[in-house]
Amino acid sequence: MIWRLFVVVAIVSFALVFASLAIGYTEQQSLRPLAESYVRLVPHALGAPNVITGILLNYRGFDTLGEVAVLFMVAASVGLVLGAGRSPRGVSTEDRSDEPRPSSEIVRSGTEILVPLVSIFAAYIIMNGHLSAGGGFQGGAVIASSVLLMLLAYPQYQPNLEFLSITESAAGVLFVLAGIAGLVLAGGFLDNRILPLGQFGAFFSAGAIPLLSVLLGIKVGCELSVILEKFRP
Amino acid sequence: MISSIVLITGLLLILIGLWGLLTHRNILRIIIGFSLMGTGTHIVTVAIGYVRNGTAPIIDRALDLSEATARAVDPIASALVVTAIVIGMAVTAVMLAFAIRLYDSKKTLSIDAFTESKW
Amino acid sequence: MMELIGSILVLLGAIFHFSAGLGMLRMPDAYTRMQAGTKASTLGNTLVLAGLAIHHPGWSLKLLIIVYFVLMTNPVSSHALARAAHGIRIPMAGDTGIDALRDARQKNGGGP
Numbered sequence: 001m002i003w004r005l006f007v008v009v010a011i012v013s014f015a016l017v018f019a020s021l022a023i024g025y026t027e028q029q030s031l032r033p034l035a036e037s038y039v040r041l042v043p044h045a046l047g048a049p050n051v052i053t054g055i056l057l058n059y060r061g062f063d064t065l066g067e068v069a070v071l072f073m074v075a076a077s078v079g080l081v082l083g084a085g086r087s088p089r090g091v092s093t094e095d096r097s098d099e100p101r102p103s104s105e106i107v108r109s110g111t112e113i114l115v116p117l118v119s120i121f122a123a124y125i126i127m128n129g130h131l132s133a134g135g136g137f138q139g140g141a142v143i144a145s146s147v148l149l150m151l152l153a154y155p156q157y158q159p160n161l162e163f164l165s166i167t168e169s170a171a172g173v174l175f176v177l178a179g180i181a182g183l184v185l186a187g188g189f190l191d192n193r194i195l196p197l198g199q200f201g202a203f204f205s206a207g208a209i210p211l212l213s214v215l216l217g218i219k220v221g222c223e224l225s226v227i228l229e230k231f232r233p
Numbered sequence: 234m235i236s237s238i239v240l241i242t243g244l245l246l247i248l249i250g251l252w253g254l255l256t257h258r259n260i261l262r263i264i265i266g267f268s269l270m271g272t273g274t275h276i277v278t279v280a281i282g283y284v285r286n287g288t289a290p291i292i293d294r295a296l297d298l299s300e301a302t303a304r305a306v307d308p309i310a311s312a313l314v315v316t317a318i319v320i321g322m323a324v325t326a327v328m329l330a331f332a333i334r335l336y337d338s339k340k341t342l343s344i345d346a347f348t349e350s351k352w
Numbered sequence: 353m354m355e356l357i358g359s360i361l362v363l364l365g366a367i368f369h370f371s372a373g374l375g376m377l378r379m380p381d382a383y384t385r386m387q388a389g390t391k392a393s394t395l396g397n398t399l400v401l402a403g404l405a406i407h408h409p410g411w412s413l414k415l416l417i418i419v420y421f422v423l424m425t426n427p428v429s430s431h432a433l434a435r436a437a438h439g440i441r442i443p444m445a446g447d448t449g450i451d452a453l454r455d456a457r458q459k460n461g462g463g464p
Binding site: 104 | 421424425427431435439
């Protein structure tokens with residue numbers, strides 16, 4: 001009874017605060033000075049048509065590095081929590097057999113058609129990060145979803161965890177090395193002018209941004225695949 | 234007008250997630266409540282960055298280079314939300330791992346069974 | 353005139369999505385809820401994209417590819433979910449008559 005009263009009081013007070021926020025909101029007429037300088041600088045100085053990717057991988061590059069570190073820590077902690085010996089869960093013994101039960105034919109046929117499509121689409125999203133909407137994180141998540149599809153359709157499928165861990169660590173190390181190369185050869189950490197800027201809007205342009213997108217995509221994809229693999233019984 | 238609708242939707246999602254978080258007894262529903270609150274916060278952050286009659290801050294056929302600063306939407310809000318979505322998903326993965334371990338120890342998914350830390 | 357038809361199609365799609373949500377709330381057990389959620393929302397998706405194709409005829413090919421992808425993935429995923437739910441023995445509603453998957457599994461001697 002006390003708990004319900006507390007819940008109602010909490011929800012009503014939050015609703016009052018949010019209502020005052022919503023009533024006092026007016027749309028912006030023009031960009032704030034910092035945002036305007038980013039929108040002006042990214043196509044001009046970095047040569048990337050996508051302003052958001054230019055911000056994420058160059059002007060706010062430290063946030064991206066921190067996010068990479070957070071993802072690595074999450075993969076390690078999921079491996080720690082779920083990795084130790086677990087007792088069989090509450091399903092009755094006649095359902096547990098030594099062989100995992102094979103999946104149905106519909107799921108297998110759908111997977112055979114979908115996995116190549118999804119993988120090509122993931123590569124397209126990663127490589128188009130600097131030209132249109134996309135980038136490393138989005139493409140990495142789509143790679144992990146294709147691995148999840150394989151895990152669902154073929155229960156005997158064992159992705160090579162050592163290969164995934166080594167690839168993920170190598171991609172992370174190369175990402176930091178590219179940042180340090182930007183520090184040594186060009187303006188600052190994760191500066192993309194270490195590679196030639198090229199023509200605006202071409203496929204190989206905007207300096208090191210495609211390279212950084214590819215490294216991020218590989219790292220995020222391998223990390224999420226490792227996390228998904230740990231959740232299997 | 235458009236961004237007001239999106240803002241109110243985001244704030245409503247935060248309230249619904251908070252209510253579900255506080256009311257349910259099943260661990261998985263509490264985790265869904267956390268996820269809903271995160272999604273609502275992302276929607277509110279994107280809605281705040283809207284500029285009147287603006288379009289996406291990507292230079293292509295819809296937005297020319299010369300009029301970019303006049304018609305683009307705030308890019309910083311979208312960049313922050315990209316980071317926030319990935320981290321929200323990672324936190325959900327850790328919560329689900331903990332839920333699996335809790336179920337292994339007590340064979341039930343209700344949080345009323347875990348009373349060791351209560352006074 | 354064409355824009356009116358496109359807008360009516362989008363509105364119909366939204367009504368189907370709403371009925372999907374309503375069905376997921378009101379249905380008695382997990383299997384009927386999955387059925388309501390998948391069928392109605394797939395049709396709602398198709399109608400909304402068809403209405404959008406009438407508004408922007410230049411996007412028709414891309415929208416057709418999206419409709420194909422939705423039709424490939426939605427039924428497969430709900431099929432996998434329903435089989436998994438049957439595998440861990442989620443109870444059916446009280447007045448269920450036939451359980452074809454259980455009969456087929458018993459006939460096959462516990463196969464898939």
